[in-house]
Amino acid sequence: MFAQRIQHLTSSIIREILASAQKPDVISFAGGLPAEGSFPDVDWSVLPNKVRQYGMSEGEPELREAIAAEARKKGIACDANQVLILSGSQQGLDLVSKLFIDPESNVLVESPTYLAALQCFNLFQANCRGVKLGSKGPDIANFEHQIRDYKPRFTYLIPSFQNPSGTCYDVASRQAVANLLDQYNLPLIEDEPYCELDYDQLEKPPICSFMQKAPWIYFGSFSKVLIPGLRIGYLIAHPDLITHLVRLKQASDLHTNRPGQWLALEYMNSADKPQRLERLREFYRVRRDAFAAALESEFADLAEWQVPSGGLFFWLKLKKTVDTRPLLKRGLEAGVAFMPGEAFFAEENPPHGYIRLNFSHTEPEKIVEGLRRLRKVLEEADNA
């Protein structure tokens, strides 16, 4: 009765546990929720009457212009016609899947990678293959090896403060990846939701800004810097791709909600945008540092980790290589939520002993207590 893809339909473990993780007595390191305290007050009354009517599939022209102008400053050669406003950048994953994926198509992702991307690509019956990720970017030799072996339709990368690992590609890695993709004319999907959440001022030129030949699509989001509830993201695409993507958007939901687009435009045009961003970075920098200190005091003997220079997550390699999935339920019983690392790997038999901890949403005074509850769960766990 159902389409074949429904056999590959899985739910996000994050959203499954959202209910239990949000109970007041649970300290949650599980989701990727921005802190409510970081949200600006919104003056909804600025919204003009025109946003009530149907809009264009491409998005509001003024917003597309503002996004293109900012992208050019980052080195992406583009104009407003290459910008498509999305109902959150998650929608970009859906449109890209529709554009490139047939059943059994191969897709190269980072190992580990964003689990909602895996879910979306798998729903479209892709075979996702993981490229080894080092501390400064992917293993280029392994990357090229897999391009030759699997002839992927595209590669999906999160070069800045990657979810879940926190990895930020250095400039040399960005250039090397761009050269490799040009060499094999392999399309790049570059997903940058955390790019602005940079606490140590790293240099982060977009990979697509180095590309000369292969097609590319760059995703951006307002969910992390403005307000997630608006569901406003965008993509910027190579001229060969944008027309198809606009039509796929049109067939998916006609166009993105206009009040949200208008508030995103207000944000882009706000004179104090740099100051607002710096306040946001400072807010999260403080939480990251508090979390790092708490990990140092509570987990030094249990796990290894790098302190992330941006984004919202710590990625822990446990000294005990335990399957962390069964521990989630015990954690919730003990009043702490986390993300099992297995969910972030493309492999059918993912490596064990990794967990992802979000540091943006928990008040600093609760971090130590949360980690102590988690520590107890891990200590009681047996090796897989």
Added chain:
Amino acid sequence: MFAQRIQHLTSSIIREILASAQKPDVISFAGGLPAEGSFPDVDWSVLPNKVRQYGMSEGEPELREAIAAEARKKGIACDANQVLILSGSQQGLDLVSKLFIDPESNVLVESPTYLAALQCFNLFQANCRGVKLGSKGPDIANFEHQIRDYKPRFTYLIPSFQNPSGTCYDVASRQAVANLLDQYNLPLIEDEPYCELDYDQLEKPPICSFMQKAPWIYFGSFSKVLIPGLRIGYLIAHPDLITHLVRLKQASDLHTNRPGQWLALEYMNSADKPQRLERLREFYRVRRDAFAAALESEFADLAEWQVPSGGLFFWLKLKKTVDTRPLLKRGLEAGVAFMPGEAFFAEENPPHGYIRLNFSHTEPEKIVEGLRRLRKVLEEADNA
């Protein structure tokens, strides 16, 4: 390089011509835009802070409760757990396609039907088959014949003030269709965006309210009764289907924008909702009657039509069976836009000599002039 489905990717002719149709010197009968004059003033300041954060894939619980309560009044046995809030009901077509359509799957639609539904089903590589539509509903014998011949995955119907034909199924047709679908256990997609735009108080029990056995999904929208720019629609699904649909929604865009959901809830809860709806019906009733009178005086010798009891469109059968697609360009040159009828048929060689005219968006004083421009274009046209 692209997925096979991209060969089936077409753009909406409506949105293609939107730019030219919106030029001030063009009188447009083409789109399905609600009249700006019908939009309520919106007090955005009622929006609570909580709508800034990420929300649930299913939608706001209070809104789902309100929608389920209204649906029960219409005879649909359902609770809030069967309601999924959509980014406009167009998204429902995307989710349904993902749920049911494999390449070469057969789908039964009305002939004619909503062209954006044809585009979406075709993008997922379905074979759409048209069921003959009479003035009071589908030809049941033809319907059963096609169910047996084509073993469709589902049927997509718009029983109230159908787009484009304006047809409203009578109660007997609704019962007969429900019995037929139960007999063959064929899933029903019942799309009701125009249900509330009822100018002659017809009885319109949902088809799914008569169904005992076959699965069903009912689509509703706030775009026609509140504000389209919010992009808020919903579906109500049989318990066997809702879990899959929520997961498909989650993979498509995580969740629907929350400010729009909140304003939809305010509308559902407003004490004067019945009066607001009656004012809206009166607004459109006046425009329909003005359009009917203008057609009578300008087109009586050129075409035949039924005055629609609801919705936004007149469907004209021209006495000259001309291919109306080439006439669109000439119409725009002459300062009038309309929808060629061919776009609304599933057949590869659609019947000629039909056009769809929207009456909701053109100021009454411009209707006669618009029809005179159109008349000239039709008179100059040769038979196909």
